[in-house]
Amino acid sequence: xxxxxxxxxxxxxxxxxxxxxxxxxxxxxxxxxxxxxxxxxxxxxxxxxxxxxxxxxxxxxxxxxxxxxxxxxxxxxxxxxxxxxxxxxxxxxxxxxxxxxxxxxxxxxxxxxxxxxxxxxxxxxxxxxxxxxxxxxxxxxxxxxxxxxxxxxxxxxxxxxxxxxxxxxxxxxxxxxxxxxxxxxxxxxxxxxxxxxxxxxxxxxxxxxxxxxxxxxxxxxxxxxxxxxxxxxxxxxxxxxxxxxxxxxxxxxxxxxxxxxxxxxxxxxxxxxxxxxxxxxxxxxxxxxxxxxxxxxxxxxxxxxxxxxxxxxxxxxxxxxxxxxxxxxxxxxxxxxxxxxxxxxxxxxxxxxxxxxxxxxxxxxxxxxxxxxxxxxxxxxxxxxxxxxxxxxxxxxxxxxxxxxxxxxxxxxxxxxxxxxxxxxxxxxxxxxxxxxxxxxxxxxxxxxxxxxxxxxxxxxxxxxxxxxxxxxxxxxxxxxxxxxxxxxxxxxxxxxxxxxxxxxxxxxxxxxxxxxxxxxxxxxxxxxxxxxxxxxxxxxxxxxxxxxxxxxxxxxxxxxxxxxxxxxxxxxxxxxxxxxxxxxxxxxxxxxxxxxxxxxxxxxxxxxxxxxxxxxxxxxxxxxxxxxxxxxxxxxxxxxxxxxxxxxxxxxxxxxxxxxxxxxxxxxxxxxxxxxxxxxxxxxxxxxxxxxxxxxxxxxxxxxxxxxxxxxxxxxxxxxxxxxxxxxxxxxxxxxxxxxxxxxxxxxxxxxxxxxxxxxxxxxxxxxxxxxxxxxxxxxxxxxxxxxxxxxxxxxxxxxxxxxxxxxxxxxxxxxxxxxxxxxxxxxxxxxxxxxxxxxxxxxxxxxxxxxxxxxxxxxxxxxxxxxxxxxxxxxxxxxxxxxxxxxxxxxxxxxxxxxxxxxxxxxxxxxxxxxxxxxxxxxxxxxxxxxx
Numbered sequence: 001x002x003x004x005x006x007x008x009x010x011x012x013x014x015x016x017x018x019x020x021x022x023x024x025x026x027x028x029x030x031x032x033x034x035x036x037x038x039x040x041x042x043x044x045x046x047x048x049x050x051x052x053x054x055x056x057x058x059x060x061x062x063x064x065x066x067x068x069x070x071x072x073x074x075x076x077x078x079x080x081x082x083x084x085x086x087x088x089x090x091x092x093x094x095x096x097x098x099x100x101x102x103x104x105x106x107x108x109x110x111x112x113x114x115x116x117x118x119x120x121x122x123x124x125x126x127x128x129x130x131x132x133x134x135x136x137x138x139x140x141x142x143x144x145x146x147x148x149x150x151x152x153x154x155x156x157x158x159x160x161x162x163x164x165x166x167x168x169x170x171x172x173x174x175x176x177x178x179x180x181x182x183x184x185x186x187x188x189x190x191x192x193x194x195x196x197x198x199x200x201x202x203x204x205x206x207x208x209x210x211x212x213x214x215x216x217x218x219x220x221x222x223x224x225x226x227x228x229x230x231x232x233x234x235x236x237x238x239x240x241x242x243x244x245x246x247x248x249x250x251x252x253x254x255x256x257x258x259x260x261x262x263x264x265x266x267x268x269x270x271x272x273x274x275x276x277x278x279x280x281x282x283x284x285x286x287x288x289x290x291x292x293x294x295x296x297x298x299x300x301x302x303x304x305x306x307x308x309x310x311x312x313x314x315x316x317x318x319x320x321x322x323x324x325x326x327x328x329x330x331x332x333x334x335x336x337x338x339x340x341x342x343x344x345x346x347x348x349x350x351x352x353x354x355x356x357x358x359x360x361x362x363x364x365x366x367x368x369x370x371x372x373x374x375x376x377x378x379x380x381x382x383x384x385x386x387x388x389x390x391x392x393x394x395x396x397x398x399x400x401x402x403x404x405x406x407x408x409x410x411x412x413x414x415x416x417x418x419x420x421x422x423x424x425x426x427x428x429x430x431x432x433x434x435x436x437x438x439x440x441x442x443x444x445x446x447x448x449x450x451x452x453x454x455x456x457x458x459x460x461x462x463x464x465x466x467x468x469x470x471x472x473x474x475x476x477x478x479x480x481x482x483x484x485x486x487x488x489x490x491x492x493x494x495x496x497x498x499x500x501x502x503x504x505x506x507x508x509x510x511x512x513x514x515x516x517x518x519x520x521x522x523x524x525x526x527x528x529x530x531x532x533x534x535x536x537x538x539x540x541x542x543x544x545x546x547x548x549x550x551x552x553x554x555x556x557x558x559x560x561x562x563x564x565x566x567x568x569x570x571x572x573x574x575x576x577x578x579x580x581x582x583x584x585x586x587x588x589x590x591x592x593x594x595x596x597x598x599x600x601x602x603x604x605x606x607x608x609x610x611x612x613x614x615x616x617x618x619x620x621x622x623x624x625x626x627x628x629x630x631x632x633x634x635x636x637x638x639x640x641x642x643x644x645x646x647x648x649x650x651x652x653x654x655x656x657x658x659x660x661x662x663x664x665x666x667x668x669x670x671x672x673x674x675x676x677x678x679x680x681x682x683x684x685x686x687x688x689x690x691x692x693x694x695x696x697x698x699x700x701x702x703x704x705x706x707x708x709x710x711x712x713x714x715x716x717x718x719x720x721x722x723x724x725x726x727x728x729x730x731x732x733x734x735x736x737x738x739x740x741x742x743x744x745x746x747x748x749x750x751x752x753x754x755x756x757x758x759x760x761x762x763x764x765x766x767x768x769x770x771x772x773x774x775x776x777x778x779x780x781x782x783x784x785x786x787x788x789x790x791x792x793x794x795x796x797x798x799x800x801x802x803x804x805x806x807x808x809x810x811x812x813x814x815x816x817x818x819x820x821x822x823x824x825x826x827x828x829x830x831x832x833x834x835x836x837x838x839x840x841x842x843x844x845x846x847x848x849x850x851x852x853x854x855x856x857x858x859x860x861x862x863x864x865x866x867x868x869x870x871x872x873x874x875x876x877x878x879x880x881x882x883x884x885x886x887x888x889x890x891x892x893x894x895x896x897x898x899x900x901x902x903x904x905x906x907x908x909x910x911x912x913x914x915x916x917x918x919x920x921x922x923x924x925x926x927x928x929x930x931x932x933x934x
Contacts, residue, residue, distance in 0.1 A: 004041055005055075008032065012054050030928060033062045036073045039082075042066075046089050053097065060089075060103035067110040069924040072154065072887045079115050086111065087128050094135035105139040109146040113163055114153055122171045126178070133182070134194060140175060141198040144168055144205055154889055154920070172205050176214065183216040189229035192220055196233035200240050208244035212253050222260060225267070235280045239287045246291050254292065255302070261288055262305050268312065275319040282313045282322050289329045297336035300348035307333070311352055314359050320388050323363065327395055330356065334398035346402060353402040357411050357436070360392045360399070364432040366467075393439030400443035409444065409451040412436045416458065427467045434471035441478040446485045456489045460496040466505045473500050473508065477515030480522035487526050494519065494530075501541060506548070513551030520558025524565035531566070531574055534559055538578065549604055556608050560615035568619055572627030575616050582608055583635055590641040594649070602642060603655035609635075610659040613666055621669060629670035632663050636674050640681055647685055650693075657685075657693040661700045668704055672714065675705065679721040686725060690732050692747030698725045699751040706758030708810070719762045722755050726768050730775065738778050742787040745779050749790035756797045757808055764801065764821050773798075773829065780836045785846045792852045795833070799856070802826055802863045827865045834860050835877040841918045842881075842926065854918075858911040867902035874898055885925045890917070 007028065014025035032038055045051055045059035063086070066073070074082055086108045093100045112121045129136035147168050150160035179202075182195050199217060212218060221241070224234035238261075245254050264281065271277040289296065289310050296303040314326050334353075337346040400408040412433030419429040437455065444452065456479075459472045476483075476493050483489055497519060500512030520527060520534075527534070538559060541547050547555075563574045586605045592598055618626040639656055646652045660678065664671060671678070679701065686694035698721070705718050729748050738745060752772060755763050763769065779791040800807035802822035806814045826833070837857045845853050864870030874895060878886055894917045901909040 004032070004037070005045060008041075008058065009052070009055055012058055016054070026928075029058070033065050034070065036070075038062055038066060038070075039074065043085060046092075049092075056097075057100055057103070060093075060100045060107070064103045064107040064110070067107045067114075071111070071114055072889055076117075079111070079118070083108070083111055083115060083118060087125065090129060090135040090139065091132050094129075094132035098134075098138075101135055101138055102142070105135070105142045106146065108139055109143045110153075112143065112167060113146060113160070114155065116159070116163055119166075121167060122174070126174075133191075137182075137194040137198045140178075141194075141201045144201045154887070154893065156893065168205050172202070175202055176206060176211070176217075180214050180216045183220040186220065189224075189227050192224050192227065192230040193233045195220060196224060196230060196237045200233070200237045203237070203240040203244055208241060209248050209250050209253050211241065211244075212257060218260075225264065231277070232280065235284055239284055242284070242288045242291050251295075254295065258288070258292070258303070258306065261285070262309070265305075265309055268309070272316075272318070275322065278316065279319065279322045279325075282316070282325055285309050285313065286325050286329055290332060293329070293332045293336060296333065297339075297342040297345045300345040304348060307349060307352055311355060311359070314356060317363070320363065320385075324388065324391060327391055330395050330398050334402050338401055350403050350407075353399045354407065354411070357396060357399045357403075357408060360396050361412060361415065361432050361436050363392055364389055364435050365428045366431065368426065368428065389435065393435070396436050396439040397443050400440045405440070405444040405448055406450050408440055409437065409448075409455065412440075413451060413455050413458070416462075420463070425463075427465045430462065430465075431467050431471045434468070434475055438471070438475045438478045441475075441482075444479075444482065446482050448482070449486075452479070452482060453486070453489070456483075456486075456493065460492050466503070466508065469500060469503065470505070470508050470511050473497060473511040473515050477511070477518045480515075480518045483519070484523045484526060487523075490523060490526055494527075498537060501546065509547055510551050513547065513554045517554040517558035520555075521561045524561040527562045528565050528567075531562060531577075534562065535577060539581070542582075549607075553607065553611055556611045557615060560612045563612070564616045571616065572631070575612060575628050575631060579609055579612055579631065583638065586642070587638055590638060590645060594646055599646060599649040599651045602646060602649075603651045606642075606655045606659050610655075610662050613659075614662045617666060618670065626667060626670045629667040632667060632671065633674050636677065640677065643681060643685055647689060650691060653685060653689060653691050654693045657697045661697050664697075664700050664704050669710075672705075675701075675714070676717070679717070683721065683724050683728070687728050690744065692744045695725060695729070695744070695747040695751045698722065699747075699754040702751065702754040702758055706754070715759075719759050722751075722759060723762075723766070723768070725751065726755075726772065730768075730771055733775055738782055742782050742784045745775075745782065746787040746790045749776070749779070749787070749794040752794045753790070753797050756794070756801070757810075760801060760818055761815060764798075764818050769821075769825065773825070777832060777836050780840050781844070783844050783846065785848055788840075788845060788849050789852060792849060792856055796852065796856050796859065798822065799826060799859045799863055803859075823863060823865070826860065826863045827869070830860050830864055830869075831873045831876045834873045835880050838877045838914075838918070839880070842921055850915075850918075854911055854915050857914050858907060861898065861902065861910055861914075862905075862907060864902070867899055870902050871895055871899050881921075882925070886921065890920065 011025035011028050014021050015029070019025075042059035042062045045055055046063070051059075086104060090101065090104050090108065093104060108125070112118060112125075115121075118124075125136065125139060129139070147164040150157050153160060155163070175198075179195055179199055182191070186192050186195060199221075203211065221234050221237050224230035225238070227234070242257070242261075245257065248254070261284065264284070268278060268281055268285075271281065285306065289306050292303060292306070296307060300307075310326050310329055314323055314330075316322050330353075333349065336342050337349055396408075415433040416430055419425050419433075422429070456476075459475060462468050462472050473496070476497060483493060497512050497515050500508050500515075503509060503512075538555065541552070541555070559578065563571060563578065566574050582605055586602065586609070589598060589602050589605075613628070613632065616628050618629065639659065642652060643656055647656070660681075664678070682694050682698050682701065685691065686698075702718060702722055705714055729744075732744070733741070733748075776791050776795055779787060782788055782791075797807060799822065801814055801818050803819075804814065806812075834857065837853055837860070841850060841853050841857070861870045861873065864873060875891075878891055878894075894913060897913040898910060900906075901913065
């Protein structure tokens with residue numbers, strides 16, 4: 001034993017050093033914690049007071065972990081002795097070392113829950129620790145916390161529920177009496193803190209209306225708020241009590257608690273210079289306000305003092321994070337008081353929400369020093385402030401909803417006018433109210449005609465300043481829907497926005513582009529007569545260097561909306577006017593010498609054409625042709641030429657495929673004349689480049705032309721095309737490692753999901769079923785989210801066709817040949833699929849995939865030919881796990897649950913039992929047991 005202790009000591013020393021052997025040491029310590037011998041060794045370490053603190057701490061932590069994962073290693077007849085030894089250790093370490101005491105308390109709590117034959121557990125602990133109050137209170141604090149999670153034990157939910165009833169619910173009165181007695185005799189901060197910690201753990205178990213009548217406990221909570229050492233615990237305890245009042249209907253008790261909390265208001269002012277204390281008090285008041293939100297709306301006069309306190313907290317400028325605490329309350333209060341039945345509360349709180357607008361606008365101000373201010377000591381702080389401004393914008397929306405748009409808008413409007421009259425005007429004094437106008441926009445009626453007309457006249461006359469023009473431009477972009485109903489303001493606004501493109505500031509140009517896009521989108525019908533002027537503007541900026549590509553794309557989108565709003569007879573001419581010059585430029589690239597600069601230019605110009613096509617939509621699919629679709633047909637040879645000559649560039653291929661996808665989705669059946677050419681281009685492109693973009697556009701072809709609206713001839717040709725793409729992928733996959741082509745695998749299985757949806761019969765009855773399934777099993781070993789989730793969805797789609805109800809609404813019933821084929825196929829391969837998915841859930845799959853993987857797991861078992869075979873699959877998967885990693889108790893628990901659930905066809909129970917097993921196994925065998933730093 002001494003040799004092992006020596007090795008543990010050496011490993012712990014390595015863990016606290018800079019040695020390169022840390023990983024080896026960690027592995028040794030974790031493996032030691034799993035061994036049956038660890039029980040005796042840690043007892044020996046803890047029994048010897050002369051051992052180093054770090055060694056004893058490791059022993060206590062190991063004992064806790066053994067109680068979590070390895071209690072099955074202890075014979076039932078030895079559990080009583082184990083319980084006695086832990087209690088003795090708690091007595092030994094009651095005063096000397098709190099971290100060790102905490103680990104031992106957790107261990108004893110875990111044992112108490114699992115040792116169901118320890119019938120008088122709490123009574124025995126009370127009796128043996130009654131002279132060791134710190135240890136007793138620590139154990140009592142931890143026990144309810146451990147009773148919240150049945151997944152940390154091998155017990156069933158039913159067994160766990162019965163045991164926690166015995167330990168917790170049955171002992172509430174006794175614990176309350178104990179804490180009350182201690183509270184009466186307690187005289188120092190340390191003892192008060194222990195009592196408050198324990199009380200806080202039990203609050204959820206104690207009827208709060210009973211707790212609030214126990215004077216010694218309520219006294220110690222409120223008195224400790226004025227004790228620096230016990231303050232934090234008192235706050236947490238009081239917050240927990242407040243939360244619990246949401247479950248009671250005794251208004252008198254809530255009113256009494258409310259009165260006591262309101263009396264704490266002076267503490268806010270007293271601690272204004274201490275953000276930590278102020279923030280804790282703010283949390284308490286805000287929690288109370290959120291919990292009693294409905295009561296505030298029902299009895300606004302009674303609870304107004306609390307709302308006023310939240311308003312005071314909102315003014316705090318020492319730490320804006322504290323101000324942010326209030327935002328959810330303001331949102332909830334807005335939700336309540338805007339209901340008709342709470343109109344009295346709305347009237348009562350309108351002045352408060354009005355003041356809140358002033359407060360938020362004040363907080364919106366950039367500091368006078370702007371970039372050099374301490375607020376912006378680094379980029380992270382600068383970005384945090386920007387995010388905070390958007391959060392404040394949400395509060396301003398809430399205020400506007402409560403007090404009405406006219407009252408809300410006049411506040412920033414008056415502030416701007418006042419600032420403009422100030423000879424020492426600062427841009428911040430104009431920019432902040434401008435930002436607030438932007439935030440309020442979606443709460444303003446399109447019929448508002450009192451304040452907005454004055455604001456709109458003012459905006460286009462503001463003094464020239466980079467920050468002000470930027471903010472004003474964004475405001476105009478936010479009110480474009482209103483402008484569409486007030487066309488008399490259109491020309492002035494449009495000129496103001498377009499003049500922004502003359503600025504030298506990149507942010508203004510970006511804002512102008514953004515605003516112009518919304519302007520063109522929302523006012524498209526008003527701007528149809530401006531098409532010539534917009535064309536001249538577009539041509540001027542198209543070839544200039546003043547505008548970045550993102551901004552150009554936004555402007556293109558806006559103009560596309562105006563073209564789409566043209567009279568149908570003019571759409572083709574307008575589209576051609578804008579697109580043809582770009583096509584001529586692109587056409588020159590077809591035979592040009594390849595280079596990275598050329599490929600970038602091709603990609604950028606193709607994207608512009610694609611944006612036009614996305615928003616210029618056909619009016620009637622019943623007509624034999626569409627003029628803009630004809631333009632696509634006309635330019636298609638240019639696309640194939642680009643791909644033939646420059647398709648080896650991923651930039652060119654991806655952007656041409658994005659263009660193709662948009663064309664297919666927008667013009668659909670109008671492109672049937674070139675569908676064979678498109679299919680040929682996709683097949684050829686994938687064969688020559690192996691780029692995944694050809695597969696995700698193949699999925700579009702399958703979706704757009706695979707439904708019942710198209711002739712059998714079209715659908716057969718699409719299936720033949722899909723078959724070719726699958727065959728090519730299988731060849732590529734055979735010559736590559738899955739880990740090297742994750743993106744391609746993702747694109748392939750997304751396409752396969754489309755195939756299963758529209759061509760399930762062709763696919764399931766083809767010779768491709770087995771080979772694609774084998775690829776899917778191999779793809780499950782990839783640990784990246786995107787390819788994995790695509791593979792899981794494909795497998796779920798496939799298996800779903802083996803049940804009675806089809807997974808898509810196209811079919812009323814699953815065709816018998818599909819159902820039987822899928823059932824037989826899973827009957828042959830279900831054991832391997834189950835093993836792969838279970839291993840993935842335990843060892844590999846990212847957390848975000850677990851829901852889908854669990855769904856696949858339960859569906860696979862449910863599709864087993866019989867309950868016996870399903871159980872055999874489970875046993876096969878368990879046998880493939882590392883030796884001795886699953887106890888017989890856990891195996892039996894899982895097998896018995898699955899077996900009975902399969903017989904009763906209880907889908908939910910199958911899913912939950914598998915999920916619980918994966919959680920248990922991961923915690924026991926995968927999650928790190930040893931944690932340094934205690």
